[in-house]
Amino acid sequence: MMPYPAFSRFGFFKFGFSKFAAACVGVPVLAIALTTCAQDAPAAAPEQHGISIANMDRSVKPGDDFYDYANGDWIKRTEIPPDRGGLGVFSKLGDLSNKRTAGLIEEIAKSNPAAGTGARKVADLYNSYMDEAGIEAKGLAPLRPHLQAIAAIRNKRELARALGETLRSDVDALNNTNFHTANLFGLWVAPGFNDSEHYTAYLLQGGLQLPDREYYVADDEHMRTIRTQYQAHISAMLKLAGFTKPEARAARIVQLETAIARTHRTLADNEDIHKANNTWSPADFAAKAPGLEWTEYFRGAGLQQNSIIVWQPEAFTGESALVASTPLDTWKDWLAFHLVDNYAGVLPRALVDERFAFFGKTLSGTPQQRPRWQRGVFVVNGLLGDAVGKIYAERYFSPEAKAQAQAMVANIIASFRKRIDGLSWMDPATKAEAQEKLTTLYVGIGYPETWRDYSLYEIKPNDIFGNIWRSSLEDYRRDVARLGKPVDRKEWSMTPQTVNAVNLPLQNALNFPAAILQPPFFDPLAPAAANYGAIGSIIGHEISHTFDTEGSAFDSKGRVRNWWTPADLEHFEAATAKLAAQYDTYKPFPDLSVNGKQTLAENIADVAGISAAYDGYRASLNGSAAPVQDGFSGDQQFFIAFGQNWGSKTREASQRQQVMTDPHAPAQFRAATVRNIDAWYAAFNVQPGETLYLAPPDRVRIW
Ligand SMILES: [Zn+2]
Numbered sequence: 205m206m207p208y209p210a211f212s213r214f215g216f217f218k219f220g221f222s223k224f225a226a227a228c229v230g231v232p233v234l235a236i237a238l239t240t241c242a243q244d245a246p247a248a249a250p251e252q253h254g255i256s257i258a259n260m261d262r263s264v265k266p267g268d269d270f271y272d273y274a275n276g277d278w279i280k281r282t283e284i285p286p287d288r289g290g291l292g293v294f295s296k297l298g299d300l301s302n303k304r305t306a307g308l309i310e311e312i313a314k315s316n317p318a319a320g321t322g323a324r325k326v327a328d329l330y331n332s333y334m335d336e337a338g339i340e341a342k343g344l345a346p347l348r349p350h351l352q353a354i355a356a357i358r359n360k361r362e363l364a365r366a367l368g369e370t371l372r373s374d375v376d377a378l379n380n381t382n383f384h385t386a387n388l389f390g391l392w393v394a395p396g397f398n399d400s401e402h403y404t405a406y407l408l409q410g411g412l413q414l415p416d417r418e419y420y421v422a423d424d425e426h427m428r429t430i431r432t433q434y435q436a437h438i439s440a441m442l443k444l445a446g447f448t449k450p451e452a453r454a455a456r457i458v459q460l461e462t463a464i465a466r467t468h469r470t471l472a473d474n475e476d477i478h479k480a481n482n483t484w485s486p487a488d489f490a491a492k493a494p495g496l497e498w499t500e501y502f503r504g505a506g507l508q509q510n511s512i513i514v515w516q517p518e519a520f521t522g523e524s525a526l527v528a529s530t531p532l533d534t535w536k537d538w539l540a541f542h543l544v545d546n547y548a549g550v551l552p553r554a555l556v557d558e559r560f561a562f563f564g565k566t567l568s569g570t571p572q573q574r575p576r577w578q579r580g581v582f583v584v585n586g587l588l589g590d591a592v593g594k595i596y597a598e599r600y601f602s603p604e605a606k607a608q609a610q611a612m613v614a615n616i617i618a619s620f621r622k623r624i625d626g627l628s629w630m631d632p633a634t635k636a637e638a639q640e641k642l643t644t645l646y647v648g649i650g651y652p653e654t655w656r657d658y659s660l661y662e663i664k665p666n667d668i669f670g671n672i673w674r675s676s677l678e679d680y681r682r683d684v685a686r687l688g689k690p691v692d693r694k695e696w697s698m699t700p701q702t703v704n705a706v707n708l709p710l711q712n713a714l715n716f717p718a719a720i721l722q723p724p725f726f727d728p729l730a731p732a733a734a735n736y737g738a739i740g741s742i743i744g745h746e747i748s749h750t751f752d753t754e755g756s757a758f759d760s761k762g763r764v765r766n767w768w769t770p771a772d773l774e775h776f777e778a779a780t781a782k783l784a785a786q787y788d789t790y791k792p793f794p795d796l797s798v799n800g801k802q803t804l805a806e807n808i809a810d811v812a813g814i815s816a817a818y819d820g821y822r823a824s825l826n827g828s829a830a831p832v833q834d835g836f837s838g839d840q841q842f843f844i845a846f847g848q849n850w851g852s853k854t855r856e857a858s859q860r861q862q863v864m865t866d867p868h869a870p871a872q873f874r875a876a877t878v879r880n881i882d883a884w885y886a887a888f889n890v891q892p893g894e895t896l897y898l899a900p901p902d903r904v905r906i907w
Contacts, residue, residue: 253723253730254833255737255844259851267894270884271875274847284853286572292852292871293724297703301596301719305701306581308595322591325663326584332668333550333580339668340552344445346669347544347551351445354539360527363535364497367527368504370539372676373683375408377515378754379697379708381867383474385410386542388523391505393683395691395710397481397513400762403686405512406480409519411464413545415567416865420465424795426860430566434458437562438541444555445544453537460526460534467522469515471865472802477757480515481764493520495528507684549579550668569857587675589699590656597651597700601718608728609649609721612735612820616743617642619819623907624751629775637767640760641750646713650721652696693762705742707749710762714746724848731831733838736821737814737845744820745813751907752808776906783807783880783904790873792859803869810877812906814846818883839887843878850875880904 261276272279284291309330317323332338357363367388375390376382384390389410396404414420414434419427438454447453473479486509489498502508514520527535544551548559556573564570573579584592624630624638661678663671693711698704700718707714723730726739749755756773759765768776784800787807791797800807821842830838850871854862859870868874878884879896880903890897 253727254734255836255841256724256848257834259848260844265894266888267890267896270843270847270878270896271850271872274844274875275851278851279853282853284855287570287574288855289568289570289858290852290854292854293849294703294852297719297722297725300722301701301703302578302581302585304600305585305592305596306577308592308599309581309584312595320659322588322658325658325661326588326591328663328665329588329668329671330580330584332664332666332671333583334576335666335668336553336576338666339550342669343552346667347445347547350543351540354536354543357532357536357539360532361497361500363527363532364500365504366539367496367535368501368507370542371505371507372680374676375410376697377406377408377474377480378477378710379706383408383471384412384415386413386546387411388527389520391507391680391683393686395762397477397710397764398483400710400758400764401691403683403689403691405507405509405684405687407512407514407520409468409516409523411523412461412468413542414461415861416471417465417468418470418864420462422864431458433562433566437558437566438545440558441544441548441555442537442541444558445540447537447540453541456534457538457541460530460538463526463530464523467519467526469519471867472799474516475754475802475805475867477754477764480513482514482517483511484514484517485511489520489524492517493524495524495526498524506681509687547669547672550672567857568861569855583672585699585701587672588658588661589701590652591658593651593700594655597718601650601700601721605721605726605728606650609716609726609739610647612740612824613647613649613716613743615820615824616740616747616816617645617647619816619823620744620747620751620907622819623816627907630772631769634768634772637759638751641712641755642747644712644760645747645750646693646711648694648696648713648715650716650718651700652715653694654692691762705746707746707755709749709755709758712750712758712760712762714743716743716746724845731833731838731841732821732824733830733833733841734845736817736824737842738849740817740820741810741814741846741849743813744816745809747816748809748812748907749805752805752812754805779904779906780804780808782902783811783906786904787869787873790869790876792863792870792872793856796860796863798863798869798873803867806868807874807877808906810874811880811904814877814881815905815907817846818842818881837887839883843881843884843887846878847875 256278259275259278261272261280264273264276266273282291288295309326312323313327313330315323317327354366357366370387371389371391372385372387373391373393374382374385374387375392376394377392378394385408387410390408392406392408393403394406396402412420414430419430419434435454435458438457439450442450442453469479484492486498486502544555545559548555560573564573621639621642624635627635630638660682662674691711693713695711696715697708698706698715698717702717703719705714705716705720720726720742721739724738725742726735756768756776757764757766759767784804784807786800787798787803788800789797821838825838830841832838833841836844852871854870862868862870876896879898882900882903884890892899
């Protein structure tokens, strides 16, 4: 899930907010794939199949620290490279995928593809990003017309229109879960909460350049330091862009963003879809959120809808009031700074470096920027992901691997069916709908059935600024044009070259891209124990989102419908409250705890995922004994493979950012999920008194 949260939760693993991703990419937020920062990682040697013995630390008792037991020797011998915020299995595969993608892009560029083809666009986009000399020579020229347009704004009506013109489809509340846009608001086009057969417009809060409201309002030393450095960064950027009195402008921008942050919903509240289902008519915007001239805003945005779902009404009320109460000049500075900052990655070197110094070093603790070619690959993946993905899938994902992965999915779905049938507390009607959800579930393996068409997206050689500008505009127009049209439930929300997996609740669909279906997660030559413990748990995790607190809000057709009885819900909430309390006790740093509520949906999915994968594994043996590897039984291999999914090293600043903004718990605590599974105790003879030991009644069983 994605790189992070609730439904969002739906990504299996979050590499960072898009903002964070953008920081490592060095380009505007846009749709840069969350695949982001690839890294060296703890994978097994290529000739080895199954769990990696060399990565384990067998001096650690599995019952005391299972994460260290599975990964300790790798952690000891691994250094985080200077251009990374951290590294792990996901990033290792990300590296491999990026290397392959870079190779494909290079091949495409050399083949001198015909004008107008997707391949030509890939070549031109990549080359325009790599043209550093051309970018230096142009200087600030690409920014100028946009800065002049901002400077020409004379009143709040023109401001409303200009703010509308910045609206992009750059947020995603439930699939890739990205709640962040630096624009005033963000558009998400998805199946409707109340009409899942048609695409509907959702508007989300925005306006902050930092990743989340907590960065502005949290009153601790670390955040205070970040705020001071952020203000200095704004000032430096404005100075580089030629503004007078940059310090005074920066102070006012921080003040405005702090006021915006106070109107924002917290991440945990954002994930509650029942609080998000607010349908507003055009008249509602004026009545419920006075201040901004909404008619002008929507005219600027080119968005004319009779109803829009407003995710956080109080933020719309608050932000709109701030448009009225804050001086025009402050808003103009805010617009100018956001423009410069978001495009800094494709402007001259001085701006690239200043942006990285703040977002890369200060915010993520990464000492060094990625090589430019890697950032170029991120840009191409983000802007033309399917054009590259189609070739990637043909070359790197065999029909045999696809068939094996599909067989695993079938086994794990079968174990979910059995678990649901066996629940004593669930009402028969609820069980029937849960089974129906499994029947209608679309599981995409490897790559989508249809590919995105980029023919309307104009790429010019030697114009990276314009290419990125036009891409975000084209994405937006494409989404607006889909409003009201029938939903394609088989549409993917990740590219095949993305190392991740996702649950799309409104489509009742899962995507498992080709790039995650590789060793060490999935290896057609590895014992079943290792495959089920690794990728099997991930598959189970995504399926579980179909039934969890948020999955329970959507029925088998993807409609928002409460199909659980109150008694079912009560049981589920009691069980999951125990799990939230379990995670609240985890402390990555003495002054910072994991937020059990913010990470609950993901933690539930981890418990459920490993449980179903374990059943699927046992079923796959068909009664025969599992092969032993290096003295480890089948069950031991299963749990070690699960623990090795989480092998990672993260810089402190990165991990702090993750704890604040990510719906997923840090990796070391996700490995500790095993303490809730009875079979783990038997496999490693875990006894009372060992750190992870839980008495049977304290082990959380969800399904
Ligand atoms: Zn998830």
